[in-house]
Amino acid sequence: MPADASPWPDLPAVAEFLYEEAALLDDWKLPEWHALFAPDGWYLVPNTFGDPYAPVEQSLYIIADDPHHVSERVKRLMKRSAHAEQPRSVTHRLIGNVRILGRDSAEMRVQSSFITHRTSQGVTDSFFGRHEYRLVLLAGALRIREKRTLLRTGSLRPQGRLSLIV
Amino acid sequence: MKPLLDITADRFRVSRAAYTDPAIYAAEQAAIFSRCWLFVGHESELAQPDAFATRRVGGRPILFLRDSQGAFRCFLNVCPHRGAQITRERSGKSRSFTCFYHGWTFDNAGTLRGMHEPHTYPEGFCQAGLHDLVPVPRFESYRGFHFLNFDPGAMSLRDYLGGACAYIDTIVDQAEGGMRVIGEAQEYSARANWKLLAENSVDIPHVTALHPTYLQLVATNSQGRMKRGEMPGYSLDLGHGHTVVERIATYGRPIAQWIESWGEEARVEIEAIYLRLVDKYGKERADRMAHCARNLLIFPNLVINDIMSVTIRSFQPVGPDGMEISAWALAPAEELGTPALGRRLTNFLEFLGPGGFATPDDVEALESCQRAARVAREAPWNDLSKGLSPGGDDQRGDTMSELPQRAFWRGWQAWLNQPGRAGDAG
Numbered sequence: 061m062p063a064d065a066s067p068w069p070d071l072p073a074v075a076e077f078l079y080e081e082a083a084l085l086d087d088w089k090l091p092e093w094h095a096l097f098a099p100d101g102w103y104l105v106p107n108t109f110g111d112p113y114a115p116v117e118q119s120l121y122i123i124a125d126d127p128h129h130v131s132e133r134v135k136r137l138m139k140r141s142a143h144a145e146q147p148r149s150v151t152h153r154l155i156g157n158v159r160i161l162g163r164d165s166a167e168m169r170v171q172s173s174f175i176t177h178r179t180s181q182g183v184t185d186s187f188f189g190r191h192e193y194r195l196v197l198l199a200g201a202l203r204i205r206e207k208r209t210l211l212r213t214g215s216l217r218p219q220g221r222l223s224l225i226v
Numbered sequence: 227m228k229p230l231l232d233i234t235a236d237r238f239r240v241s242r243a244a245y246t247d248p249a250i251y252a253a254e255q256a257a258i259f260s261r262c263w264l265f266v267g268h269e270s271e272l273a274q275p276d277a278f279a280t281r282r283v284g285g286r287p288i289l290f291l292r293d294s295q296g297a298f299r300c301f302l303n304v305c306p307h308r309g310a311q312i313t314r315e316r317s318g319k320s321r322s323f324t325c326f327y328h329g330w331t332f333d334n335a336g337t338l339r340g341m342h343e344p345h346t347y348p349e350g351f352c353q354a355g356l357h358d359l360v361p362v363p364r365f366e367s368y369r370g371f372h373f374l375n376f377d378p379g380a381m382s383l384r385d386y387l388g389g390a391c392a393y394i395d396t397i398v399d400q401a402e403g404g405m406r407v408i409g410e411a412q413e414y415s416a417r418a419n420w421k422l423l424a425e426n427s428v429d430i431p432h433v434t435a436l437h438p439t440y441l442q443l444v445a446t447n448s449q450g451r452m453k454r455g456e457m458p459g460y461s462l463d464l465g466h467g468h469t470v471v472e473r474i475a476t477y478g479r480p481i482a483q484w485i486e487s488w489g490e491e492a493r494v495e496i497e498a499i500y501l502r503l504v505d506k507y508g509k510e511r512a513d514r515m516a517h518c519a520r521n522l523l524i525f526p527n528l529v530i531n532d533i534m535s536v537t538i539r540s541f542q543p544v545g546p547d548g549m550e551i552s553a554w555a556l557a558p559a560e561e562l563g564t565p566a567l568g569r570r571l572t573n574f575l576e577f578l579g580p581g582g583f584a585t586p587d588d589v590e591a592l593e594s595c596q597r598a599a600r601v602a603r604e605a606p607w608n609d610l611s612k613g614l615s616p617g618g619d620d621q622r623g624d625t626m627s628e629l630p631q632r633a634f635w636r637g638w639q640a641w642l643n644q645p646g647r648a649g650d651a652g
Contacts, residue, residue: 105581109316109410117568120409120555123581124571132446136439136583143436144586181597183417215413216580217550220593223586 068163069202075158077202078172078191082153085225090134093225098196098203103130105209105222112210122211122222133225144223149180151224155191167205168195174209176226178219185219187226188212231639232607235616238632239607242599245419251546257642258526259284261377262466263386265528265540266290266300268554269370270406271317276334279317282542282550283374287311288362290372293335294321300365300374301336306357323359332359369398370405371530371538389464393472393522397532399507400481400515401558405536408555408571414580415550418592419599420527420543421638423551426588427529427539428461428471428521428630431612436591440577440584444477447487459518459625467525467637469630475519477534480570481558482516488569495566523630525637535574547596553579610635 069077077096084093097103105123106112116124125133136142157173169192176187189212194205209226216222230250232239244250264284271279271290278291280303287303289312303311310327313320322339324331331340336359344352364375366383368391373383384391398405416423426432434441459473478485482500484493503512519533529539536556541549555574561567577584595608613627614620623629 107410107412109413114409117565117571118408118563120412120571120579121575121581122412122579124575128446129572129576132443133583136443139439141438142587144590181593217413217415220415220417220580221586221589222581223590 068168068197071158071160074160074168074170074195074202075155075172077195078155078158078170078193081204082155082174086151086153088148090137090225094130094134096202096204097127097130097207098198098205100127101130101204102126102206103133103209103225104206105211105226108211108213108215112208122216123209137225142223144221145180147180149178149224151176151178153226166196168202169193170195174226176224178224186213187219187222189226231635236611236614238610238614238628238635240610240635241606242602242608243606245421245596245599246546246602248546251543253642254526254543255285257644258638259376259543261375261380261644262526262641263364263366263373263375263380263383264526265524265538266365266372266374268405268407268538268556269298269367269372270404271554272298274319276319276321277317278313278315278320278334280311280313280315281552284376285542285544286376288374289313289323289359291334294333295335297335298365298367298372299334299336300362300372301359302362304360305330306338306360307341312359330357336361369394386466387524388466388468389462390468390470390522390524393464393470393520394530396511396515396520397522397530397536397556400503400532401560402502403559405556406559406562407538408557408567411552411554412579413550413552414589415548416541416589416592417548418589418596419546420541420549421634422592422595423541423549423588424523424526424529424634425631426592427531428469428523428634429628430461430471430473430521430625431628432591436587437584439587443576443583447478447485461623461625461627461629461633463621463629463633463636465637467634467641468523469633470520470522471625471630472514472518472520473625474517475533477519478569478573479516479519479534480561480566480573492565492569521630523634525634525641534577535570537574537578 081096103125106121154175155172159171161169171190171192174191178185190210192208195202196205230241230244266283267290272292275292275294275296280289289301289303291299293299305312305325307330308327310325312323322331322333329342333339338357362374363378364380368383461471463469475483482496484496500516503515522530527541531537538554538556541551543549557567557570575582579585610628610631613623613629
């Protein structure tokens with residue numbers, strides 16, 4: 061889908077977009093979070109080992125959601141039968157180190173660092189690492205074509221699972 | 227100690243203390259994790275000579291490698307000198323290993339090749355063979371799956387696997403060019419006793435209650451193929467604590483059950499795979515391979531599930547209330563670089579792993595059981611009577627029976643009750 065010709069937002073505006081994204085996830089407003097995605101948007105969490113950019117159809121990821129699966133993941137997490145997140149965990153996301161890595165007429169590449177704390181059943185786990193975004197402009201608004209979350213936790217041994225969208 | 231299993235003609239119950247009691251955990255370490263065959267790794271993880279991988283198996287640090295001649299070997303990852311790990315890398319390629327503490331050096335066949343100031347040792351100390359890397363007592367493989375045993379007097383791996391071999395064959399024989407691990411293992415964990423995951427991995431009755439969100443997802447791509455409650459098939463006690471459930475698959479299978487959302491091109495490919503299986507193995511076996519799913523538990527801590535995708539799962543207890551879980555995706559070598567592998571991996575992630583649409587709910591259920599298991603004194607029993615038929619031998623049941631769990635626990639009890647051999651620690 062071609063992006064329109066609007067000028068790209070500056071760094072503070074991009075950072076604000078990422079803070080807003082984090083706030084929607086903290087507030088469990090997942091359909092609103094999903095609305096930040098372009099219709100062809102992917103959500104990827106590569107394995108903690110191996111090449112984080114390996115083709116999804118040739119390597120085992122932790123999450124490799126195409127647009128259909130992003131939508132299904134959001135639907136799942138909003139249901140009471142998403143048992144891993146019931147009762148819903150309390151989460152807090154800290155976003156920093158926001159950088160614009162590059163832009164051309166179609167796409168802007170942005171990365172941020174994150175720390176997400178998740179508390180459930182009296183246990184607090186921390187997830188941290190780097191989000192890498194491919195952003196596009198659709199009708200003048202920033203939208204996510206790809207969000208790739210590189211966990212820098214070594215493995216998921218301490219946390220056990222990734223039942224939330226970090 | 228009070229009995230841990232309560233078995234009568236019409237009841238099968240397990241004491242909740244079995245999931246929490248440190249004394250039982252210690253007994254399992256000696257009677258099970260020091261005597262049973264334990265999965266180490268798949269041959270394809272070490273594709274070339276000189277490749278190595280380290281991991282924890284049965285609580286011990288293990289170095290799994292191929293030497294420069296290409297032979298698979300398995301050592302305790304500890305320096306014979308002062309006990310540091312020989313390597314702290316997760317994996318890599320190396321012809322030799324030098325201990326970083328005092329510099330003893332070994333080739334990848336385990337032979338000591340160099341030590342600091344050998345002339346300062348008493349005469350005769352440096353004799354060949356006395357200070358090599360320590361291999362695990364037993365190391366054998368079956369169809370590409372490598373196992374170790376810490377008991378030098380253990381029965382052979384082939385005898386241990388027994389009836390499970392035929393099911394491993396059914397999975398491995400689907401590939402033309404052998405099976406390969408794809409990418410790296412997913413490494414996650416659960417704050418739960420290891421036996422809860424053994425029970426869960428071969429548990430069909432939980433699917434509709436625990437995984438409705440998975441079933442709803444599959445309904446979006448399998449167009450009603452998933453029919454709740456209809457799972458024609460059977461479960462078997464395979465002896466030694468091994469067990470299997472096999473039934474008609476209600477989802478698409480890369481080998482070889484097409485679903486509409488995969489498209490016409492995939493239909494042609496999958497039909498060709500099916501015909502190749504019929505040609506090679508006959509229609510009956512080909513139908514089982516293509517259209518049936520199987521959950522195979524190899525006692526104590528290995529699961530090979532050939533379901534919507536093939537996964538190897540092993541879990542290492544770390545105390546009575548925790549385990550480390552490793553999950554590998556397995557695929558036929560001929561799928562590498564083809565769209566078929568993409569379908570297989572999508573199927574994997576739709577259900578499996580720490581970010582899947584189902585496995586996180588399993589982890590939550592196991593952790594919930596663990597949190598609640600401290601009631602062992604007041605509410606002592608978990609019930610596993612589903613599908614029990616009084617008077618029967620309980621060796622074969624339907625898919626909705628708790629027979630697999632009973633088979634596991636019968637094996638568990640037999641291993642714990644087996645008298646120790648001379649020299650056993652406990």
